[in-house]
Amino acid sequence: MDKSSSQRLPPLKRNWWLKHRFFKLYMLREATVLPLVFFTLCFLAGMVALLQGADSWQGWIAFMGSPIVLLLNLLALAASLFHAATFFVLFPRVMPIRIAGHSLPDQVTVAGQWAGVVVVALLFFWLLVRSGA
Amino acid sequence: MNMHKHDVQHKQAFDEPLWWGLFSAGGVCFAVLLPAVILFIAVLLPLGLLPAEALSYERASSLLFSVPGFLFVGAVVCMPLFHAAHRLRHGLFDISVGNDALNKKLMYGGATLLSVLALGIVVAGFLR
Numbered sequence: 001m002d003k004s005s006s007q008r009l010p011p012l013k014r015n016w017w018l019k020h021r022f023f024k025l026y027m028l029r030e031a032t033v034l035p036l037v038f039f040t041l042c043f044l045a046g047m048v049a050l051l052q053g054a055d056s057w058q059g060w061i062a063f064m065g066s067p068i069v070l071l072l073n074l075l076a077l078a079a080s081l082f083h084a085a086t087f088f089v090l091f092p093r094v095m096p097i098r099i100a101g102h103s104l105p106d107q108v109t110v111a112g113q114w115a116g117v118v119v120v121a122l123l124f125f126w127l128l129v130r131s132g133a
Numbered sequence: 134m135n136m137h138k139h140d141v142q143h144k145q146a147f148d149e150p151l152w153w154g155l156f157s158a159g160g161v162c163f164a165v166l167l168p169a170v171i172l173f174i175a176v177l178l179p180l181g182l183l184p185a186e187a188l189s190y191e192r193a194s195s196l197l198f199s200v201p202g203f204l205f206v207g208a209v210v211c212m213p214l215f216h217a218a219h220r221l222r223h224g225l226f227d228i229s230v231g232n233d234a235l236n237k238k239l240m241y242g243g244a245t246l247l248s249v250l251a252l253g254i255v256v257a258g259f260l261r
Contacts, residue, residue: 014228030224033217036163039171040210040217044247046174047206047254050197051261054190065179073175080171084164113165121169127196128173128187 032083035076088113159216162208198258206255211248218244
């Protein structure tokens with residue numbers, strides 16, 4: 001079956017990753033999806049509320065404002081930024097870009113991706129703040 | 134026995150690139166889109182920091198229940214769900230919880246179900 005190599009190697013203890021900073025950061029990166037899943041479930045609930053009607057939609061906004069939900073979603077925001085920081089540095093390694101025989105420095109592709117994050121945020125600002133009022 | 138093992142390996146080579154591809158695409162969406170989505174929808178909106186009409190019931194409905202809304206949900210809900218499913222599956226393996234064959238079905242199955250639900254809601258709202 002998948003990952004059958006574990007059957008041949010001596011099994012690792014569950015806390016193997018606590019023994020080194022590198023592995024702790026690896027596990028933290030894996031854990032970024034936990035608050036992401038929380039936000040996604042909130043978002044799905046919001047979509048259902050929107051389908052149900054105006055009262056449900058207002059109720060959902062109030063639910064999103066409750067302290068624990070807000071706190072977990074702030075955690076999701078932090079997790080998305082941490083994930084971005086770890087994910088963007090992989091891009092130049094997986095897909096090095098060469099222009100006219102010169103490879104683009106890693107910092108340029110990483111900065112380009114952060115620029116993408118900013119552009120998306122500006123789009124939201126334009127859609128919801130500038131033209132939404 | 135050997136034949137069976139060969140079959141399994143053949144199947145693995147067939148589906149694993151799909152999960153890694155979805156993981157990668159979902160990772161891009163998570164990194165580039167989700168910071169802004171979470172900031173505006175899950176932080177600024179409930180705190181009342183957006184203009185009152187920005188995501189009123191009428192405006193939110195017309196934004197979500199549309200063709201761009203369908204694509205938005207695909208990029209903001211479905212793709213990141215497969216990214217999360219992949220990380221959860223491998224994370225569970227790393228801390229020796231459950232068995233991988235079952236976790237795989239549960240995680241990717243769950244991501245598929247929620248994705249179909251999310252896109253179905255958009256279609257239902259669009260046809261209303």
